[in-house]
Amino acid sequence: MELSRLRRYEPSTVTDERRESAVLVPIVERASGPHLLFTKRSENLDNHPGQMSFPGGKREPTDESLRETAARESQEEIGLLPDDISFVGRLDDIRTVTQFSVRPFVGTIPDTEYRPRSGEVAEVAILPLAALTDLENYHSERRDHPYYGDIRLHYFYVDEYTVWGATARMLVQFLELTTPWSPPPEVDAEVEPDADFPV
Numbered sequence: 001m002e003l004s005r006l007r008r009y010e011p012s013t014v015t016d017e018r019r020e021s022a023v024l025v026p027i028v029e030r031a032s033g034p035h036l037l038f039t040k041r042s043e044n045l046d047n048h049p050g051q052m053s054f055p056g057g058k059r060e061p062t063d064e065s066l067r068e069t070a071a072r073e074s075q076e077e078i079g080l081l082p083d084d085i086s087f088v089g090r091l092d093d094i095r096t097v098t099q100f101s102v103r104p105f106v107g108t109i110p111d112t113e114y115r116p117r118s119g120e121v122a123e124v125a126i127l128p129l130a131a132l133t134d135l136e137n138y139h140s141e142r143r144d145h146p147y148y149g150d151i152r153l154h155y156f157y158v159d160e161y162t163v164w165g166a167t168a169r170m171l172v173q174f175l176e177l178t179t180p181w182s183p184p185p186e187v188d189a190e191v192e193p194d195a196d197f198p199v
Helices: 004-008 066-078 165-178
Strands: 019-030 033-041 056-058 086-090 100-109 121-128 138-145 149-158 161-163
Touching: 004 086, 004 165, 019 066, 019 165, 033 066, 033 161, 033 165, 056 066, 056 100, 066 100, 066 121, 100 165, 121 161, 149 165, 161 165
Parallel strands: 019 100
Antiparallel strands: 019 033, 019 056, 033 121, 086 100, 138 149, 149 161
């Protein structure tokens, strides 16, 4: 993993959604190689229950910046102290079907034990970059999305976890900027708009 390109990257911004949010893409360095930390959302949430995500959430009026939002939410969700984050860059803002703009910040964090600290998070998963970039663990499909139009959806299957949706979109850009990985030019499947999701 090489972070220099990410540090130089000038991300696009989204400014016309009704609500703002931010997430942290947390890098954990281990002897076996770099890992990324994900959270699994609680099944009782109204939005995206049970899905894998990066720590983060909605901007509060007291947050001076979206970077502060990402840090505050990470502390609330997994106990990560803001001073323990070394920010290295940003990815493109994205839009979600719930009419949020999401600003992803990338940072390195200590390799320690992180545990869910709120009712929103069911589990913390630290997944190896080597598995996330293994094309045997990757699947994509194209469908006519009701919000985004024609879209390619990405799925990463690592251990018992499936990373997809908005988090997978952020993950794809992160991998493209920091590793030689890129998705295959052709999708694995063309599906109808109402087809079941392969998760």
